[in-house]
Amino acid sequence: MQFPYALLEAHSLTAIEEQAACILDEIGVELQGDPESLEAMEAVGARIEGERVRVDAEPLRALIGQAPDRFVWQGQSAAASVTVGGDHRPVLVPFYGPPNVRQADGRTRPGTLRDYRDLVRFCEASPALDSTGFQLCIAHEGQELVPYMELALAHLELSDKPMMGSVLSEEALRNVAAAAGVGSAADGCRLLHLINLTPPLVYQQNPLRCLRASARMGQASLVTSYMMMGATAPVTVAGALAQGLAEIMVGLALTQIYRPGAPVVGGLFATPFSMQFMGPVFGTPESHLAQIAGCQLVRRLGIPCRGDGLLTSSKINDAQAGYEGASALGASLAAGADLILHAAGWLEFGRTVGLDKLRADEALLRASLSQATAVPA
Amino acid sequence: MQFPYALLEAHSLTAIEEQAACILDEIGVELQGDPESLEAMEAVGARIEGERVRVDAEPLRALIGQAPDRFVWQGQSAAASVTVGGDHRPVLVPFYGPPNVRQADGRTRPGTLRDYRDLVRFCEASPALDSTGFQLCIAHEGQELVPYMELALAHLELSDKPMMGSVLSEEALRNVAAAAGVGSAADGCRLLHLINLTPPLVYQQNPLRCLRASARMGQASLVTSYMMMGATAPVTVAGALAQGLAEIMVGLALTQIYRPGAPVVGGLFATPFSMQFMGPVFGTPESHLAQIAGCQLVRRLGIPCRGDGLLTSSKINDAQAGYEGASALGASLAAGADLILHAAGWLEFGRTVGLDKLRADEALLRASLSQATAVPA
Numbered sequence: 001m002q003f004p005y006a007l008l009e010a011h012s013l014t015a016i017e018e019q020a021a022c023i024l025d026e027i028g029v030e031l032q033g034d035p036e037s038l039e040a041m042e043a044v045g046a047r048i049e050g051e052r053v054r055v056d057a058e059p060l061r062a063l064i065g066q067a068p069d070r071f072v073w074q075g076q077s078a079a080a081s082v083t084v085g086g087d088h089r090p091v092l093v094p095f096y097g098p099p100n101v102r103q104a105d106g107r108t109r110p111g112t113l114r115d116y117r118d119l120v121r122f123c124e125a126s127p128a129l130d131s132t133g134f135q136l137c138i139a140h141e142g143q144e145l146v147p148y149m150e151l152a153l154a155h156l157e158l159s160d161k162p163m164m165g166s167v168l169s170e171e172a173l174r175n176v177a178a179a180a181g182v183g184s185a186a187d188g189c190r191l192l193h194l195i196n197l198t199p200p201l202v203y204q205q206n207p208l209r210c211l212r213a214s215a216r217m218g219q220a221s222l223v224t225s226y227m228m229m230g231a232t233a234p235v236t237v238a239g240a241l242a243q244g245l246a247e248i249m250v251g252l253a254l255t256q257i258y259r260p261g262a263p264v265v266g267g268l269f270a271t272p273f274s275m276q277f278m279g280p281v282f283g284t285p286e287s288h289l290a291q292i293a294g295c296q297l298v299r300r301l302g303i304p305c306r307g308d309g310l311l312t313s314s315k316i317n318d319a320q321a322g323y324e325g326a327s328a329l330g331a332s333l334a335a336g337a338d339l340i341l342h343a344a345g346w347l348e349f350g351r352t353v354g355l356d357k358l359r360a361d362e363a364l365l366r367a368s369l370s371q372a373t374a375v376p377a
Numbered sequence: 378m379q380f381p382y383a384l385l386e387a388h389s390l391t392a393i394e395e396q397a398a399c400i401l402d403e404i405g406v407e408l409q410g411d412p413e414s415l416e417a418m419e420a421v422g423a424r425i426e427g428e429r430v431r432v433d434a435e436p437l438r439a440l441i442g443q444a445p446d447r448f449v450w451q452g453q454s455a456a457a458s459v460t461v462g463g464d465h466r467p468v469l470v471p472f473y474g475p476p477n478v479r480q481a482d483g484r485t486r487p488g489t490l491r492d493y494r495d496l497v498r499f500c501e502a503s504p505a506l507d508s509t510g511f512q513l514c515i516a517h518e519g520q521e522l523v524p525y526m527e528l529a530l531a532h533l534e535l536s537d538k539p540m541m542g543s544v545l546s547e548e549a550l551r552n553v554a555a556a557a558g559v560g561s562a563a564d565g566c567r568l569l570h571l572i573n574l575t576p577p578l579v580y581q582q583n584p585l586r587c588l589r590a591s592a593r594m595g596q597a598s599l600v601t602s603y604m605m606m607g608a609t610a611p612v613t614v615a616g617a618l619a620q621g622l623a624e625i626m627v628g629l630a631l632t633q634i635y636r637p638g639a640p641v642v643g644g645l646f647a648t649p650f651s652m653q654f655m656g657p658v659f660g661t662p663e664s665h666l667a668q669i670a671g672c673q674l675v676r677r678l679g680i681p682c683r684g685d686g687l688l689t690s691s692k693i694n695d696a697q698a699g700y701e702g703a704s705a706l707g708a709s710l711a712a713g714a715d716l717i718l719h720a721a722g723w724l725e726f727g728r729t730v731g732l733d734k735l736r737a738d739e740a741l742l743r744a745s746l747s748q749a750t751a752v753p754a
Contacts, residue, residue: 005382005711202495322699323741330707336380339629364700 002337004299006055007202016297019242020249021057024202028054036212038334039132040257041250046361048352051102053250064252064264067303070338071263073131073220074190080160084128084192084220085304085338089369092309092343093131093164094123098136099310100352108352113146117376118282126274128365129343131192138354140291152176152196154325165219170209177217185218189263192220194341197247199225199232208254214217215255215262222306222339223251224267228280228288231273237289240270245297252301265339267306268294282349283324283329288331307337310361316349317357325361333368381676381713393674397626398434400578405431410582415587417625417634429592430627431642440630441641444680446598447715450508450539450597451567457537459507461569461597461642462474462681466746467722470541470685471509477517479693485729487662488514490523494531500734501536505742506720508569511541514730529553529665542568542596547586554594562595566640569597571718574737575623576602576609585631590638592632599683599716600628601644605657606667608650614740616668616738618646622674623683632696642716644683645671659688659726660701665708672712684714692725694734702738710745 009017030051042048046055057181070085082091101115102108119136123129132155139146148166155163156179163180166172173193182190189246193214197203216219216322225244227233233240248266255262270290271280291307298305309332310325324347332340344365345358408414408427413505416662419425447462459468462639478492478601479485485605500506516523518724521754525543533556536620543549550570559567572579573592591598602621603612610617625634625643632639647656647667668684675682686709702723709717720744722735 075516136538169422317696318735319696319699321695322696322701323703324699326700328705330711334707334711 004295005334006117006296007289008296011292014295016238016245016293017057017243020245023243023246024055024057024060024249025285026054027201028052029247031208031250031324033187033207037203037208038245039255044253044257045056049265055250057249060249060253063256064249064303065302066256066260067231067252067264068261069302070304071189073192075160075162076156076190077160080162084263086226090298090307090332090337091130091170091339092128092365092369093339093374094119094129094133094136094340094344094358095342095346095350095353096133096164097135097138098346098351099351100155100348101137102347102352102354102357104355110140111353112142113139113150113154116146116151116376117140117158119353120154120158125301126362127189128329128362128369129161131157131162134166148172149175149179152179156180163191165193165214167193167210171214173210173213178220181218182219185216185259187218189220190217192222192265194221195221195251197223197225197251199227199247200243201247203251211251211254212258215258220263220265221251221255222267222341223248223255224269224306227270228273228277229270229275232269236285237270237293239277240290241268241293241297244268244270244294249301252303265304265306266298266301267341268298269306269308270294279349283312283328285327285343288327291328291331291337292335295337299336304338305335307332307340309336309343310364311342311345311346311350313349315352317347317360321347328329381672382711383448383673384666385673390670390673390677393615393670394434394677397401397622400620401437401626402434403431404578405429405565405751406624407579408585408627409579410597411480411585414580414631417631417692419422421630421634432627434626437626437630438678440633441468441626441678441680443633444629445638445639446465447534447681447724448566449598450569451565452537453533454537457539459539461640462591467709467714468495468507468683468716468748469505469742470716470718471496471506471510471513471735472719472723472727472730473510473541474512474515475480475536475723475730477689477725478514479724479729479734480497481732487517488730490518490531491515491680492517493528494535496730496735497531497535501538501657503739506538508539509536509543511543512573523626525549526552526556529556533557542570542591544570544572544584544587546583546592550587550590554596558627559594559596562636563595565597566595566597569599569642572598572600574602574628576599576604576624577620578624580628588628589635592635595636595639597642597646598628598632599642599718600625600632601646601683604647605650606647606663607652610647614647614670618670618674619670621645621647621685626678642683643675643678644718645675646683646685647671652685656726660705661692665704668705669712670709672714676713681715683714684709684712684717686717686720686723687741688723688727689717690726694724694731694737696735698724708721723746
């Protein structure tokens with residue numbers, strides 16, 4: 001067993017947790033357009049004012065304590081299933097969401113269904129990647145988007161590995177779950193849903209609905225606060241973590257209200273917002289510190305924690321991409337992240353999946369992780 | 378304060394230490410061409426057979442225990458002095474030893490004295506680098522080498538920062554020390570000498586003499602085992618660490634025999650030896666594991682530990698260089714290394730200092746280390 005790297009001592013973590021409690025109590029979190037979420041929070045003692053929810057941290061912690069510290073994420077075959085959490089090596093999930101594909105010849109263009117299916121095949125064949133993810137690229141057909149069910153079918157037809165589900169809408173989530181054979185929670189956890197809240201301190205309607213549907217079906221919710229420090233969160237790492245912890249605690253608690261024991265992963269992701277070009281930058285020292293301390297905070301909730309992989313702001317796989325990616329991945333590995341999203345293939349702030357970069361990243365992950373157990377422990 | 382990343386648990390570290398003790402007791406270490414070293418070891422209970430020294434680990438540990446856990450490495454001005462060891466951020470020392478210089482136009486050629494002086498100026502001006510090192514490149518004048526004293530004068534004329542000393546020969550070491558104003562140990566530690574032993578299990582004559590001269594003058598000895606796993610050390614990380622620990626313990630103990638309390642740094646550096654091109658490769662996962670566990674072992678000797686910086690096997694500053702360098706530096710930072718050698722500028726297995734890479738690396742170090750204290754601790 002490898003010990004995660006403890007960036008912060010207990011008293012610093014406690015100080016951040018106390019700030020998060022203060023944010024929850026005094027400022028609260030907005031749950032937009034979803035009365036059922038407000039009722040659920042009110043039933044556990046929250047104070048509701050319009051769509052704003054103020055709540056004590058302790059009952060939320062007690063609820064989150066019902067979530068498992070590890071769970072099996074099933075593939076189509078049992079051999080492909082993986083455990084998220086515990087003393088295993090981190091579960092590796094490819095990139096998520098890029099609209100563009102950078103071809104081997106260096107040209108970048110919008111993704112297509114054909115790209116999508118090739119990407120699923122690549123992830124399926126990889127010894128390093130544990131999942132085929134979802135939304136590997138945004139697939140276009142001319143000006144139109146390829147229907148989400150086509151993407152789901154690519155995973156189901158071409159891969160045995162665990163997959164993520166659609167969070168396009170609650171309906172999409174349910175339809176993909178049905179296609180994947182998920183009838184009820186008794187079927188176990190087959191899908192992992194990316195539930196992104198909207199910092200600062202907002203959950204929009206769609207993630208709230210998807211979270212509820214996912215939890216009730218016993219599927220996993222990856223509740224993530226993706227913060228831009230200096231724009232949607234405080235500019236300091238400690239301040240951003242306090243905000244993010246308050247944010248994810250609400251979503252995580254909701255999963256346990258809907259279904260005690262529903263599997264979850266907590267993610268605190270914070271990247272600096274560049275005032276120079278008005279966007280987030282990736283692979284920076286600030287985000288590595290946030291990553292490591294964020295995992296410490298999530299672990300103290302008793303649930304598995306998310307890390308991020310070979311991120312970069314660079315448009316090509318150059319020295320910048322190598323340096324930023326290795327630093328980001330290294331922070332996640334040192335932090336003891338249980339699940340690493342965007343593990344491979346990411347370019348240009350996540351706007352592009354690079355086909356060459358995906359291959360190179362995958363080879364690096366294979367080399368790194370096959371050695372992760374080489375030292376007697 | 379940041380906790381170092383504990384890769385190995387106590388029982389694994391103990392197992393490696395027991396193997397090192399077994400190597401010292403049964404196989405021993407060869408001290409070549411230097412009878413005074415043999416006599417010194419015999420006086421503390423070692424068994425001498427020819428030039429081979431077999432010894433119990435415990436008395437060596439007791440000797441090494443006399444070395445300080447931190448020491449001040451003096452610059453020419455007090456403001457430039459740094460503390461090696463303790464809770465400070467790691468002391469950063471530039472690359473050491475490359476014969477070639479890669480110019481900004483991409484051409485690589487042998488280094489010159491002019492390059493050398495420019496490199497000293499760059500290191501002096503850098504807010505990130507704490508030392509100007511020594512042997513920043515091998516300086517040539519036509520087919521001849523530039524005399525070592527010219528290099529020393531470059532440091533003394535152009536820089537206030539702490540510098541390393543010459544280990545070309547004992548005479549060179551003494552002459553550079555005299556030029557730097559070191560008369561006796563009472564002058565404090567002004568120079569740090571790189572004492573490389575020769576794995577497997579050999580100290581050659583020159584390092585033994587330099588180590589003795591350095592210790593007696595109260596100057597610091599950076600005793601390092603630079604192992605190539607699969608060639609000059611076992612192919613496994615654990616095996617290499619056991620060998621390396623046995624090796625450095627002899628040199629470290631010698632410093633304390635010569636002068637109890639002499640400042641030292643311990644270095645366990647292990648890189649895989651590629652059977653494909655018959656040479657060591659840098660920035661690999663194996664060496665990161667060796668780095669982290671090696672720092673744990675050195676720390677248990679009660680002395681400061683060495684890490685390595687932005688190493689790479691690549692000839693240019695490309696994705697490979699970025700990835701390998703960030704991984705190596707990240708391992709050293711996570712390991713809590715007290716002094717990082719080869720922090721910046723290294724290319725092509727250490728054969729070349731890249732001028733562009735030096736600038737880029739220095740900027741990265743500045744960004745990384747200015748943030749290292751951004752989180753409340």
